[in-house]
Amino acid sequence: MRAAWAIARNDLAQLLAQPVAAIVTVAVPINFLILFVLFAVGGGVVPVTVRAAGHGPATAAFVHALRNSYTFDVQPVATAAQAARAIASQNSVASIALPRNVGAAHSTIAVTIDNLNADFADDIRRALPLAVTQFYRGVLPLQWREVDSYPATATFLGFIAVSIQTVALLIGGLLQGGLGVAREWEGGTIKELLLAPVPGWSVVAGKLLAAFLGALAGALLVLVALLLLGVRPHAWAEYAGVMVLVLIVFACLGVGIGSALRSRQTVFPLAFGVGLPLFFISGPFGAITWGTPAAAWAARIFPVVYANAAFQHAAYGIWTLDTSVGASWAILAGWTLLGLLASVWLYRRATVAH
Amino acid sequence: MSEAPAIEVRGLVKRFGGFTAVDGLDFRVERGEIFGLLGPNGSGKTTTVNMISGLSAPTAGSVAILGVDxxxxxxxxxxxxxxxxxxxxxxxxxxxxxxxxxxAELFGIPARERPGRIAAMLELAQLTDRARSRVGTFSGGMKRRLAIARALLHQPALVYLDEPTLGVDVQARRVIWDYILQMKSEGRTVLLTTNYLEEGERLCDRMAIIDHGRLVALDTPGALKSRFGSSVLELELEAAPAPALVAALQALPAVREVAADGERLRVSLAAGAEVPRILAEVARLGGSPRRLNLREPSLDEVFLSLTGRGLRD
Amino acid sequence: MWALIKKDLAIWVRSPAVMAVTLLPPLALLLVLALQAVAVTSYPVAIVNEDPRGAAAATLVRTAEAYNGFRTQLLSPADAQAAYANLQVAAILTIPPGFSADLAAGRRPSLTWAVRNFNADSTDDLRRALPDVVTSFLATGAAGADPIGIAIREQDVHPHDAGLVAFEMVGMLAMLMLQAGLINAGLAAVKEWETGSVKELLISPVPALRLIAGKVVAGVVAADLAGVVVTGLTVAFGLLPTPTLTQGLIALAAMTLLASFGAGIGVALAAALRSGDRMNPVAINASFYLFFLSGGVVALAYLPAWLRAVARVIPNTYAVSALRQTLLYGSTAGTGTDMLWLAVAAAVGLVVGVPALRRGLAH
Incomplete structure (x- = not known):
């Protein structure tokens, strides 16, 4: 263990000796967060212009219904030219023209949609009937009552933030673990470790410790950013527990990958190549069971989906997976064990030439 | 253990799939000697050393260093x-x-001894004033000196140097040679691999020549040279020698080997060879020497004659 | 000059690692979006019909089943609760007993819409969906005369809706071009320092400017090759319509100009960083940021005002705009302005990059 500690300190000293490289690798997860914040602000609200011919209470009621349709950011305009300009200059994606007699029988609302793609356009097409039914709600022959599962709804950003935390741990662990070992092979310094009177497992332990600390720095950076964005975990101990466990898993896999590949240039794309798809298939936007079954099954193989569920539980008290809480923790613990064994095995395999 | 030789290699074999890199090596390195391993690239030199240092497991046979597996x-x-x-x-x-x-940390040198030993080793490597500089800024010679200092830091009984002067300039090479001789004077055993024959001659007490994973020869540098002949007579003639001349020289007593290359003749001689008689025979068969040179054989020639190929082939 | 371009191109073709670094990130993103696009468009919803004999209830069930935002299952109350509990469905629509009769009698029956409100985005999708179903249901006349008097007349800017994957693909194509230009030219320049061959170049009688031009042109040509291959594959897979010659040429010109901008920045970075280890992460990060900041994932209009202002000074934005117009919407309208801005950006990139590398080489 003494040797492991020396190896970990040596790795951290090397990291600190190259501040630019250190910042780049530690900051990689935070980049992810920034990118998804952009994604989230983009996906949320649809900017539309509304041009009303009348000024009566019916018009006001309809504009109110539009604003309450969970969809639109309404920008009032006075003329058709202004509405067209807003679309052309990419400041709005649709223009809605309300007739003077809105709400009267046979009134027609003209909508121009910048149908950039089917997905975006459908959001608008679906939201308009919602506004219309809101407008008529009192006179409809039927009504409906919404029953929510939870008293509070997390924001979109708050929800995906949890998955970003996991992917930050994944990329951080893989990068730090993989680069730490690959660097020894590329520089030939692996010999110094191999010829030292210390057992192989203590070299692995030292590498893991350094990777753990390096990746933890990145993960804490993400956590601070999440706190700034308003995420407030309910259960801090649970949150910390998932963080540590997941970090161990990926630091181990990183050390294993680094031992197998022995090249930093391949560790980098691999960490991203693994991280991005796992992020997307492991239920960042909802339960995996709501999506394609093939993606859900693929996600169940990896620890990310269980980590996401445990993080959601710690952050919002919701459980987003059809695997039970106990089973999920057991799977995470199993992955930790597997990761430890894999890292030692891959390191040994790379170093002892039979 | 106290009686065990520094290195003992017995029936050592290493196969990689169908390829046999080391094929039944036997040799002993005595304590306190400088022992050279000589062989062309791919001869099995590195594989042998990897097994000696425990980086690679032998397919068959055994290795012991100071009696330790x-x-x-x-x-x-x-x-x-x-x-x-x-x-x-x-x-x-x-x-x-x-x-x-x-x-020092890896080798478990106690914390209170570390600063003293590190300072001493930096002094030895003449790097005291560069102790706080990054190694990346060092020249090749400085790096080599630091690597030597590091290897000696835990006071090993056996030091292995892999091509210690490869790519180092002439001055730095002399400094490194002095270090190696100093190690011997301190009672350490030194194992080194080299492709420089001059280095082997200057430093080694004994040398093993390896080719195709087998031991070709093992002796002192002097004895190895005398196997090729005690001296070499080089002749440059006015014209290329006739085949009859070469055959006649070959037939003389105490002539080991005759090689012709254009107008040049190289005659390797055993002890007791009579140079005047050789020259007379050359004249009799129509050769007229323009220049002649009598010298000691080189290890290059030894190597060539033992393995049939040059070191850098 | 041509010798230099050929040398750098030959090196590129023989460096699978460099090719992988340029091609893999956009391809991975594409795969992911393709996977995701299948999932985000609809939700699994259970329907519980407690008015099994009612005609209006049957119509409502059919309407909900036909709704394109749902993947519905008609379940018993117990099964629906179980499916809801273990997250097999995201919501339950319950039609109460006597729904049809109450509707006919004007008693305004109430549907129950149980929603798993994990987050605002998915919850809003579900909240929007039910009124949409109700509107369609009322329009069938099953609930008597439709009280909704408002008709919606839709007019679309583009003749067809493009697919989400194709839409993202074009954004990524722009990212690929920028990244390929950056990395190809940048790494080619960096390599000279790493292998020490910079000395050989410096003592050669070829002027430095020509050396740099060789690297830039080779980088841009390599990027164009990658871009044409990716575009060709996308068209072959039917994700994008086959462009006309004019559209194809404009798209190629946009790609070339963006890659030139990238190559300029790439050689400038090379002069500053002088090592592939430092160059790679910086280049990849830079092209990722520029991709997202230019509305690559969404459209400009969806971004907040400050971000839109940022996007307008990023050349990617204009390349994405020109590429979407030509490759996605089959039109050339407005591409003139885009090309003008791209040309300015390419010029700026080269004016920054070439002298930087030239100074770098001289030291």
């Missing part, structure tokens, strides 16, 4: 061994002092 008693064996790898294996981003400190 480098695989089964790996930790004990590694404490006995100091290694200077060819690629130096230093952490380029760290300082010279930090590199030595890490090695």
């Amino acid at each position: 480098p695989l089964r008693q790996a930790q004990a064996a590694r404490r006995l061994l100091g290694v200077v790898p060819q690629e130096t294996a230093l952490y380029e981003e760290l300082t010279a002092e930090r590199n030595l400190r890490f090695h």
